[in-house]
Amino acid sequence: MPLPNPSDTELLDQFRDPATREKAYTAIIRKYQEKLYWHLRRMVVNHDDANDVLQNVLIRVWNGLEKFREDSQLYTWLYRVATNECLTYLEQQKKRASVSLSEVETGLENKIRAEQNFDANKLEWKLQLAIQQLPEKQRIVFQLRYYDEMPYEEMSRVLETSEGALKASYHHAVKKIEDYIKNH
Amino acid sequence: MKKQRDIQEELASLESTLATQSIENVFVVPEGYFEGLLETVLNRIRNQEELESLSPLLSSLRKQTPYEVPAGYFEKNIAIPVSETKEQPLGKPAKVVSMGSRLMRYAVAAVITGAVVIGGIRLLDYNKSNVNPETAIAKQLGKDIKNQEISKEEVDDFLDLTEAIAAVDTKQEPVVNTGNTNLNDVSDKELLDFMDVLPDEMN
Numbered sequence: 287m288p289l290p291n292p293s294d295t296e297l298l299d300q301f302r303d304p305a306t307r308e309k310a311y312t313a314i315i316r317k318y319q320e321k322l323y324w325h326l327r328r329m330v331v332n333h334d335d336a337n338d339v340l341q342n343v344l345i346r347v348w349n350g351l352e353k354f355r356e357d358s359q360l361y362t363w364l365y366r367v368a369t370n371e372c373l374t375y376l377e378q379q380k381k382r383a384s385v386s387l388s389e390v391e392t393g394l395e396n397k398i399r400a401e402q403n404f405d406a407n408k409l410e411w412k413l414q415l416a417i418q419q420l421p422e423k424q425r426i427v428f429q430l431r432y433y434d435e436m437p438y439e440e441m442s443r444v445l446e447t448s449e450g451a452l453k454a455s456y457h458h459a460v461k462k463i464e465d466y467i468k469n470h
Numbered sequence: 471m472k473k474q475r476d477i478q479e480e481l482a483s484l485e486s487t488l489a490t491q492s493i494e495n496v497f498v499v500p501e502g503y504f505e506g507l508l509e510t511v512l513n514r515i516r517n518q519e520e521l522e523s524l525s526p527l528l529s530s531l532r533k534q535t536p537y538e539v540p541a542g543y544f545e546k547n548i549a550i551p552v553s554e555t556k557e558q559p560l561g562k563p564a565k566v567v568s569m570g571s572r573l574m575r576y577a578v579a580a581v582i583t584g585a586v587v588i589g590g591i592r593l594l595d596y597n598k599s600n601v602n603p604e605t606a607i608a609k610q611l612g613k614d615i616k617n618q619e620i621s622k623e624e625v626d627d628f629l630d631l632t633e634a635i636a637a638v639d640t641k642q643e644p645v646v647n648t649g650n651t652n653l654n655d656v657s658d659k660e661l662l663d664f665m666d667v668l669p670d671e672m673n
Contacts, residue, residue, distance in 0.1 A: 308512070315508050323504070327497055337503075344511040345518065402498050410496045413488075433493060435473040460486050467487070 291317075294360040301351055311351070315344055318361065321434065322368050328417070328429045329372045331397040339375050343368045358443045365436075365444045369426060376422065394418045409467070416466035420459050427452055428459040 292300070292313065300310035322343060327336040346367050354363055383393075395418050398404065398411070405411055417425055426445065430436040438449040445452065481489035521529040 312508060312512075315511070319504055319507060323499070323507075324495070327499075331497075333497075333499060333503075337507075340507070341511055341514065344507075345514055348511075348515050401496070403496065408496075409491065410494050413491075414496060431477065432488070435477055437473065437476075456480075457484060460481065460484050460488065463488065464486050 318364050325368055326372050331394050339372055343371045362440050362443045369444060412467050412470060416463040419466055420462060424455050424459045427455040431456050
C-alpha cells in the first residue's frame with residue numbers, strides 16, 4: 287500500500303529540519319511546479335522567459351521558506367512569490383528596452399504570434415491575444431481566476447488587494463476580452 | 471469541480487461567451503522539462519550556498535554584467551545581409567579553412583608572449599633599481615668568502631672596524647648647522663674671553 291502524500295504542513299516541518307530539508311523541498315516543488323509554471327507562462331508567454339522566472343522563484347522559495355509563518359496556505363504564498371517575481375521581470379524588461387508598458391504588451395502579443403501552432407483564427411489563440419491587451423494587474427486577476435480557478439479570498443492574499451476590487455477587476459477584464467474577441 | 475462551476479456561473483452572469491468555452495491550454499512545453507527543472511534549480515541552490523560559504527560579499531552581488539551593447543549590435547553583426555554574401559562559382563566547392571580561429575589563436579599567443587616578455591623585463595628593471603646596497607654587499611662578500619678571494623681573518627678585521635665606527639657614530643650627538651647659534655646659555659664673561667682669543671681682524 288503506497289504511503290499517503292505528506293501534507294503541506296508536514297512538508298514544511300521537514301523543510302525546517304536540515305536533515306530532511308532538500309527532500310521536503312523536492313516534494314514541494316514537484317507538487318507545485320507545473321501550476322507555477324503555467325501561471326508564469328501565461329504572463330510572459332515565452333517558454334524561456336517563463337523558465338528563467340520560475341527558476342528564480344524556486345530559488346526564492348528555498349531561501350524564504352524557512353521564514354514562512356503559515357499565516358496563509360503554502361500554495362498562496364508560492365503564488366505571491368511567483369507573481370511578484372514575474373512583475374519584477376516584466377518591469378526589468380520594460381527598463382531594458384526603455385519602452386512603455388504598452389510596448390511590452392505589444393512585444394508579448396508578438397511572442398504569442400511566434401508561438402508554435404499559433405493560429406490567428408482559433409478562438410483559444412484569440413483569447414491569448416485578448417488577455418495581453420489587458421493592463422498588467424487586470425491580466426493577473428483574470429489568469430488567476432479563469433485558469434487557476436482561484437477564489438477571490440485567496441487571490442486577495444496573493445495580490446494584497448481587497449476582494450471587492452479583485453471582483454471588479456475581473457469583471458472589467460472579462461468585458462474587455464469579450465469585446466476584443468468580437469472585434470477581431 | 472465546484473470551483474470551476476463557480477467560475478462558469480460567474481462568467482454566465484456576465485453574459486460572457488467565455489462561459490461556454492472550454493478552458494484549453496494552447497502553449498507547448500519542451501518534452502521532459504518538468505523532470506529536469508528540479509535538478510537544475512537544486513544545482514543553482516548548491517552553487518549559491520557554496521559561494522555564500524566562500525564569499526558572502528560575492529554571493530550578495532547580482533550576477534549582472536554592467537556593460538552595455540550598442541542598440542541593434544547583435545542584429546547587425548549576426549545577420550549578414552544577402553547582398554554582402556559573394557556567390558561561389560559553380561563547380562568544385564572551395565575548401566573551407568577556418569582562418570578566423572587560427573589567426574585568433576596566433577594573435578592571443580603573441581599577446582601573451584609579449585606580455586610575459588615585457589613583464590619579465592620590467593621585473594628585472596624593478597629588481598635592479600630596488601637593490602638594497604647592504605644586501606648586495608653581503609651577497610658579494612658571501613661569494614668572495616666562498617671563492618676564497620677574501621680570508622676569514624680579513625672579514626673579521628673589517629667587521630671589528632665597522633662595529634667600532636658604528637659605536638662612535640651612535641654616541642656622538644648629530645651636528646646640525648642651522649646657522650642660528652643660540653648663545654643664551656653662554657655667560658658674558660665666557661663671550662668676552664672668547665673675543666680676546668680671536669685674531670684682531672675678526673673683531
